[in-house]
Amino acid sequence: MTQKTEKQKVLTTQESSLLEQIKLLTKKKNLNNVTRTKAYLDFYLANTEIHWAFLGHMVSRNGGWNMTDLKGEILSRLLSKKESEWFFAFLERGNWLIFQDVYPQFLLYQESRKKNKPFFYLFPFLGVSSFMETVWNYFWDHHDEYILTIGLVINEQNYLEKRVLQNPTYKKVFNSFEFKLQDILSFNHILFPCGKKQLIGQTLHHFEVLKERISLGIRLYKVLFQDEEILKKVKEWAVKHPHTGSRKDYWSDIFNEINEELPRSFYQLKLQACQLRPGTRKIYSPRLEHAWKNVTHEVAEQGDWLCDWHIADFLKQNDEKINGEIKKDYCKTLERLELTALAKKAVSKFYKNYIASKLFSSLIGILWALIHLTG
Template sequence: MTKRLTAGENGMQQGEKDKQAWSGSIRRWVSTLAEAAVEALTGRVTSWEISSKLRDGRKDWSWEAVAARSLRSELKRIARRQHKEIKMNASPPAMSLPFIRAVNSVDGFNAREQEIVESIQSTVMDANRSNISRTQAYLSCYEAFPELHWAFLAHMVSRNAGWNMSDLQGGLLSDLTNSEFQVNLYRFLERCNALIFQDAYPQLLLYMHSRKLGEPLFHLLPCFHVSAFMLPFWQHFWREPDHGAMLAVALILNEQNYIEGRVAQDPYFRSRVLKHPYFRLHELARFNQILFPLGQEEALTRGVAPSAAGNKLPLRPLAGLTLPKFDSLTARIKAGKSLYGLLFGYEEVHRRALAFARSTPHRGSRSEYWPALFTADKQAAINNGKESSVLLESEWLPSGKRLYSPELESVWQDTPSGPIPRYDWYRSSAKLRLFREPVRPLLFDMTHAHRAQLEKTAMAHDVAHENQPKHG
């Protein structure tokens, strides 16, 4: 005769089962964390070895101390005039120097100059539709005028912006945050990307027009709301076109200061993005990794135990850096200079990053650089709460079980940038303290660090997936 369990006994048995399941889950995650820690340590050793090989063949840039001092002196004079004009006016004007005409006006220019201004405005508007079009425009600019180093740096960094935007709808991060934060973070990333392009691309186009005509046209910069800070650099670069590093550093300072007040310090984005608890989660989940994929896909020996030393990672190697704090203007500028030092300081990194850019159209999916781990096809992706264990067990993921990384235009629509506050950020010579020659980083292989970060993100995803309420 079968004994019927009482409701209390049945509940006790179910509770015991839940306890055992939870205990098993804890043991599994502890084991996974231990494996990830060992892999991270051995991977760091391997990363140093790879970085050492890539450091062979330094790529020289021209940074003359005399020219740098002369530019600083000119910029100090400009700052003093800016400050004087601000004191004379109740509110700071958008542009305040005598040699700068009315902003966004072509009055007083000849017909050819007016035509150039209107052509640039139209080109910028068309190319500023999305991260995809901006990224391609930067590369086309660099291909046409390779002395414009910043254009290639901007292309590579803009690729990372696109990947980060797509991540918000990808297979790991989309489950870790709510939809409201995802939309706000997308708007934040998109606005940074769009505003930098809106400010910098007209400068690049103006240089291109100047080259074609054989005469400088930088007196037209104010028509595009460009800061007074940039005029001396463009004038110097016209005379010394081999000083691409000096112009690149100036553009890094300019663009990061440009978005500081317009985006990073904007109350809406500070409260809903930068100060939101989810933002820290995104920083921990590779949002702050800037990656330069190198060359064609190739195998690398992973930093694993000697018994598995024969294993190969069929992935493209990655160079890059981790940005310590996105909401810090100083940190962003220093990171930008380090990234320039990496991309233009080592011949091998530059050559192989350019090979990747030329051979791989930017669509916003991380499958562009690691197709062995990512797929843009949602139906061929894994999303079952077991990603972390699969990643730790496999060097790569089989077709049909890869991480979902969508193409940008399949998950986000083009977004109008909206009104842009018009003012000149350069009002004090104190801003010049970071105008220094870039330094070449020493440890910059990100292949293993990026994969380790994927594993950590997958662990968080799997924990969240396992703790979701079960239905049925």
């Protein structure tokens, strides 16, 4: 049954009231990355069978870290004010859109549990894809946590595709030199802290490719849930460390939410082998509330993304184990980003095209080698 046909259904007073409550609560929780991220965790702790809620919480933390990086010590030296605002608008819109789509699904599920009957037939009135109505009904009958989680991964990435990735407003982000630079430097790490200075996760290249993002979501789910001990450690860390947006949340030995540097001071290399060099100050990583103001968003674009059920092929389960080791790569990335900040002026004349980024990358490699040769 299509969304249009479903919307012809006359709602009861109770159904209308329920939908209004869900919309109001979703809006209340959807103020910014910090409120969204907390809402995901709160929901998961009350409904641990909904694995995506915790996966979404951890990925949303990364979204917040990426937002504050734009005002942090390193990227603020690489990006202009306008470019930072572009990147933030892109990250914030995606974070907002996913929440306003998935959180009402969670609230309807909660109501279904409370009343012991499924309310998923109300999804069309919330703009939720018919794909998810099928997936949630299957979960209600079969309690298949894997299918529900991957279904949500598929849904959210398809939901973003036309609304953000194919939106002309945000395409300039992908066409910018700095976005390509982040891909070259492998800065698209998704990190899951699981103890003091311990990190697991995955790296995404080609963010603009839908299938790559879905595959990443599946890998991240496996990294987080394939090992009960790892899941326990990440969960304990998440509960103990409320999300602020600052990378100090997971690595206070390296990052600080207070800027310890003097204004307009010359950047000095600070990191070596995941540690601060002697005599250097911590890297500035602000809280979200100190970096960006809340945004008032335009209403989400309407329409059901589902046009080909072959996308459901991603639901097929396999037993492949995913190695979540990422700390070493992440540490190298931080050092390379420092080199990039240091080398920026030397290669500024090449900034206008992608060929320049290749030359830039080569120069970074030379600097990288020289620094490690000299200790």
